[in-house]
Amino acid sequence: MRDPHRRTEFQVERKEFTIRNKLGLHARAAAKIVQTSSQFKSRIRIVKNGREADAKSMLDILTLSCPRGTRIELRAEGKDAAEALAALAVLFNNNFGEE
Amino acid sequence: MFPGNARMVLQGIGVAPGIAIGKAYRVDRDKVSLVYYYLPSPAQIKREKDRFNAAVERAEADLKEIRSKMAGVFPEHAYIIDTHIHILRDKMLYDETVRIIDQQAINAEWALRQALEKAQQIFAKIDDEYIRSRFSDVDFVAERILQNLTGQNKQSVAGIRERVIVVAQDLSPADTIQLQVEKTLAIVTDMGGKTSHTAIITRSLDIPAVVGLEKVYHAVRSGELMVVDGHAGKVIVDPDEELLNYYYERQYQFERYRKEVVRCAELPAETEDGYTIRIQANIELLEEVVAVIDNGAEGVGLYRTEYLYLNLDQPPDEETLFWDYRELAEIIYPETVTIRTLDLGADKLNTRMRGSTETNPALGLRSIRLCLQEDETFRTQLRAILRVSGITKNVKIMFPMISGVGELRAAKTVLEEVKQSLIQESIEFDKDLQVGIMIEVPSAVAVADLLAREVDFFSIGTNDLVQYALAIDRVNEHVAHLYEPLHPAILRMIKQAADAGRQAGIPVSLCGELAGEPLYIPILLGFGLDSLSMNPLAVPRVKKIIRNASIEESKACLEEVLQFTTAGQINDYLCELAWRRFREDFELFTDEMGKLPAASSVGQ
Numbered sequence: 003m004r005d006p007h008r009r010t011e012f013q014v015e016r017k018e019f020t021i022r023n024k025l026g027l028h029a030r031a032a033a034k035i036v037q038t039s040s041q042f043k044s045r046i047r048i049v050k051n052g053r054e055a056d057a058k059s060m061l062d063i064l065t066l067s068c069p070r071g072t073r074i075e076l077r078a079e080g081k082d083a084a085e086a087l088a089a090l091a092v093l094f095n096n097n098f099g100e101e
Numbered sequence: 102m103f104p105g106n107a108r109m110v111l112q113g114i115g116v117a118p119g120i121a122i123g124k125a126y127r128v129d130r131d132k133v134s135l136v137y138y139y140l141p142s143p144a145q146i147k148r149e150k151d152r153f154n155a156a157v158e159r160a161e162a163d164l165k166e167i168r169s170k171m172a173g174v175f176p177e178h179a180y181i182i183d184t185h186i187h188i189l190r191d192k193m194l195y196d197e198t199v200r201i202i203d204q205q206a207i208n209a210e211w212a213l214r215q216a217l218e219k220a221q222q223i224f225a226k227i228d229d230e231y232i233r234s235r236f237s238d239v240d241f242v243a244e245r246i247l248q249n250l251t252g253q254n255k256q257s258v259a260g261i262r263e264r265v266i267v268v269a270q271d272l273s274p275a276d277t278i279q280l281q282v283e284k285t286l287a288i289v290t291d292m293g294g295k296t297s298h299t300a301i302i303t304r305s306l307d308i309p310a311v312v313g314l315e316k317v318y319h320a321v322r323s324g325e326l327m328v329v330d331g332h333a334g335k336v337i338v339d340p341d342e343e344l345l346n347y348y349y350e351r352q353y354q355f356e357r358y359r360k361e362v363v364r365c366a367e368l369p370a371e372t373e374d375g376y377t378i379r380i381q382a383n384i385e386l387l388e389e390v391v392a393v394i395d396n397g398a399e400g401v402g403l404y405r406t407e408y409l410y411l412n413l414d415q416p417p418d419e420e421t422l423f424w425d426y427r428e429l430a431e432i433i434y435p436e437t438v439t440i441r442t443l444d445l446g447a448d449k450l451n452t453r454m455r456g457s458t459e460t461n462p463a464l465g466l467r468s469i470r471l472c473l474q475e476d477e478t479f480r481t482q483l484r485a486i487l488r489v490s491g492i493t494k495n496v497k498i499m500f501p502m503i504s505g506v507g508e509l510r511a512a513k514t515v516l517e518e519v520k521q522s523l524i525q526e527s528i529e530f531d532k533d534l535q536v537g538i539m540i541e542v543p544s545a546v547a548v549a550d551l552l553a554r555e556v557d558f559f560s561i562g563t564n565d566l567v568q569y570a571l572a573i574d575r576v577n578e579h580v581a582h583l584y585e586p587l588h589p590a591i592l593r594m595i596k597q598a599a600d601a602g603r604q605a606g607i608p609v610s611l612c613g614e615l616a617g618e619p620l621y622i623p624i625l626l627g628f629g630l631d632s633l634s635m636n637p638l639a640v641p642r643v644k645k646i647i648r649n650a651s652i653e654e655s656k657a658c659l660e661e662v663l664q665f666t667t668a669g670q671i672n673d674y675l676c677e678l679a680w681r682r683f684r685e686d687f688e689l690f691t692d693e694m695g696k697l698p699a700a701s702s703v704g705q
Contacts, residue, residue, distance in 0.1 A: 022418075022421075024409065024417070024421060024425075025231075028231060028232070028235075029180070029181075029184045029235060029238070030180050030184070032184075032187075033180065033183050033184050033187050036187050037187075056192060058192070059191050059192045059193060060184065060187040060188055060191050061188060061191045061192075061193040061194070061220060061223075061239065062191075062192070062193060064232050064235055065223050065224060065227060065232070067227050067228065067229050067232055069229060070415075070417070070421075071415045101421065101424055101425060101428075
């Protein structure tokens with residue numbers, strides 16, 4: 003059993019996603035990722051073929067260039083890594099509320 | 102060309118129709134001039150960072166205010182401003198500038214400029230054109246911060262006090278949004294194209310606009326009198342009184358005519374003597390559906406499906422296509438949507454064919470030929486269309502570039518197999534789904550009677566038909582003048598295809614630019630077609646002219662035209678007829694007094 007008082011320890015979480023919305027990680031989708039990521043303290047990165055982008059930087063995400071079909075990994079490191087990843091997973095699985 | 106004189110006449114791309122007359126107001130978007138200096142002490146470095154932060158905070162407050170004003174009017178564009186707000190604090194711009202101030206002990210303007218250049222280099226390396234072009238957003242945001250830093254407040258479009266014609270090199274989305282509609286007579290810019298933000302927003306605001314003028318910004322002084330013709334894409338600077346009067350008159354007539362035409366857009370296109378033809382719209386994007394409905398089009402006669410396949414590593418999946426088609430079909434219901442299967446060249450579809458070059462792509466592996474080879478892509482699209490048909494029952498399938506019966510049967514065999522697999526999976530589709538073809542290859546015209554027995558409808562695609570029949574590449578400037586839609590050969594081919602369809606008892610439609618050209622209406626009616634499909638903006642005017650036409654007269658007109666020997670003769674005849682029969686529908690669309698232009702094509 004996990005001690006509830008120790009839940010705030012440093013965590014490392016990772017999860018893979020495929021970009022499924024029509025336009026890929028373009029401006030609107032990137033803005034939503036930044037908005038969500040910025041609510042957490044953890045360091046969050048988007049990794050694509052060994053290259054990575056800071057999920058709290060709109061321009062980093064844009065310049066990572068992820069069209070539809072791209073496979074990426076989300077990595078979160080920090081005390082709220084699990085929560086951060088769960089929140090981002092909702093966004094990714096929802097295709098950022100787009101088609 | 103027209104009566105009177107002017108200091109200058111510029112030709113650009115008309116993106117929002119209407120005529121405006123007024124004073125020029127130049128919106129300065131030149132870069133602010135910057136000073137560079139070193140910071141001698143740590144205390145000054147600290148102050149400089151605070152100054153930078155304050156400039157960013159002000160920019161943020163300004164943008165938030167713009168966004169709140171905008172959310173009510175353009176909710177769908179508000180995200181552009183959100184994007185800009187995120188960029189303000191982005192580490193590539195904000196953190197980097199602070200770091201440079203610290204490390205190099207230089208002023209904020211200079212540091213920001215360096216951070217911007219670094220970002221530009223990163224963006225320049227990106228393959229994806231859309232993302233590469235987003236650097237303009239970064240540039241725009243940096244410019245805003247710089248303005249705050251230097252205190253050089255440029256003329257803002259929000260500060261305009263009288264009714265003016267806005268003249269700019271380019272307008273950012275935020276600029277366009279801040280325009281005060283009641284104070285803006287028209288917009289003219291050096292940059293931009295038909296699909297730029299300026300174009301989309303001005304059209305929705307109903308402000309005349311001409312873009313792509315290249316040199317208007319430097320050629321015009323603020324306060325100078327101008328005329329903007331958003332239909333012809335013309336900008337006239339400092340006209341004399343005679344010319345001015347001419348345009349005042351045109352403006353008045355144009356407004357009156359436009360109101361009348363749009364008011365009646367919902368009425369059917371029924372001739373004086375009771376012949377009704379369906380007027381449909383050609384669209385490429387789901388978003389255009391608004392224009393289809395607003396302009397009174399009776400369904401979508403041609404949905405071009407290529408857009409979803411562009412700029413992707415792999416073709417889109419079935420679900421993506423399904424939802425796109427379904428949404429369109431549901432909005433258009435109870436009218437119908439004719440979905441054309443993929444009409445792409447091999448170079449545009451990212452498959453194993455990518456990178457192979459063809460010496461003659463127009464005659465190469467493209468369209469239905471490519472689909473029959475790239476079997477999986479084709480089946481996925483057909484499955485998506487069939488599934489939608491089962492739900493909405495208002496969908497039709499159309500195969501492009503069919504050259505003969507063999508190719509048609511091959512395509513229908515694939516369709517049949519896809520249907521069988523859906524039956525096995527107990528997935529519903531419309532059992533009465535109509536399957537038609539584009540008639541756009543000359544060989545298809547020659548065997549139209551044979552093809553007509555095996556399909557439910559024809560749609561004559563004139564753009565490609567003219568290109569293939571006359572052996573003319575219309576974008577090749579050396580031969581573009583030979584691109585003649587009224588060439589007697591083309592008219593005979595249309596007639597042959599239309600007759601073959603009628604004899605077989607199947608409906609025949611005509612899509613392509615020819616369909617939306619008001620001048621050609623008498624001959625189009627004469628062919629006895631069932632429907633015309635065109636740019637949605639052209640629909641109201643075409644419908645109005647048809648309501649004033651007569652089928653008997655049109656048939657006689659076509660018969661006479663088919664006796665002529667050259668396209669020039671036919672054009673002259675149609676101009677004369679239009680002038681005589683439909684004067685009020687044409688006189689506003691001519692630049693030459695009393696004489697009609699060869700073709701105006703954009704419609705209203």
